[in-house]
Amino acid sequence: MDQLKLDIVSFLESRKEIIFERWKEKIIIPTENDYKKVILRGELLFEVMLHAFSLEKEALDQYLIKITSENAEYLKINETTNFSYIIYNANIAKNEMLIEVSKYHSSWEEIRPVYIKLSETIDRFLFYVTNYYTSLKDEQIEETKHTSKNNHEDRLTLLGQMTSSFVHEFRNPLTTVHGFVQLLRSENPELPYMDIILNELEQLKFRITQFLMLSRKEVLNQEVTLFSLNELLDQIASFIYPKLLEANVELERELEDNLYVTGYIEEIRQVLINIIFNAIDVLTEQMTSSVIKIKGYLTEDHSIVLETSNTGPKIPEQLLNTIFEPFVTTKKTGTGLGLYVCKEIIEKHNGQLYCTSDDEWTTFTIKLPPAETKNDETRED
Structure with a gap:
């Protein structure tokens, strides 16, 4: 890292208390109980940014990915209610640090590359935090889908067991009734309503077959x-x-x-x-x-x-x-x-x-x- 960057890092460290005082006046706290946690997160962000600022791109990305993963629970980036506050408060910290850099006693042409590098470093850190959060949410959604699918399968299994035991018992007397109705119709073709009765019995048998197929326990006596x-x-x-x-x-x-x-x-x-x-x-x-x-x-x-x-x-x-x-x-x-x-x-x-x-x-x-x-x-x- 060149001397100018070293000097600016030292300058920011010397101005840490001032930066934090202004930052604390502007941040948003989710609840009163979260105040100390938010302050600790701000301190962590400050230290991470100053260290990351000194790294080249490849090492920078590895470091930010590692620090995000290791501090995920500490930062509470898995919580929807806190995540929006994290991003907002981190951006406030970014602005305050950049304000201090702009005050550094040097020409703008000299500090402009450093100013841009610091801004990009903080943006990159927020990108990895957001990406990590999104990945966690995607995993939770997939887990919910999997659980929902398993619940459907459990319901189908239970339904299959219930219908299989009930419908098998129901089908035997129905078959007997159906057979005798057919016999009555053949012996007494003049009897009224026999076609209607047979049709209703056929439809009832159809519904029973539907449930038996769903239970997957019915082995139909049929071939392709x-x-x-x-x-x-x-x-x-x-x-x-x-x-x-x-x-x-x-x-x-x-x-x-x-x-x-x-x-x-x-x-x-x-x-x-x-x-x-x-x-x-x-x-x-x-x-x-x-x-x-x-x-x-x-x-x-x-x-x-x-x-x-x-x-x-x-x-x-x-x-x-x-x-x-x-x-x-x-x-x-x-x-x-x-x-x-x-x-x-x-x-x-x-x-x-x-x-x-x-x-x-x-x-x-x-x-x-x-x-x-x-x-x-x-x-x-």
């Missing part, structure tokens, strides 16, 4: 197969027909021929019924004309796209970002699990499920990979 999406939608249309009539909702279908999917047919059926039921629930609440439109087609790479659109109200943007998360629902009696299960199933099939919404249509889009087995057979023919 190649099936026609066109035929599956024909079956679903028949299944939901009574509910469409009841809700006065029109179903429109626009499907290309020979749409084939490789996967678990019951799981894909689960997804489609759930999305359509959700649309019917939304449309039931509006007085205007209600339409559900299902459009299916192949892309250029033979991926299958199925778009289920409804004329219900627009979904707010903030809800679109969370609509597939567990326990998120707009229904008064909803569990917020249906779309979460749907997304899990589609992703299990290496596909994508997403939602778009505007003032005219709300569309749930399913994209599934090509059914290569069927495509290969077609090409061979």
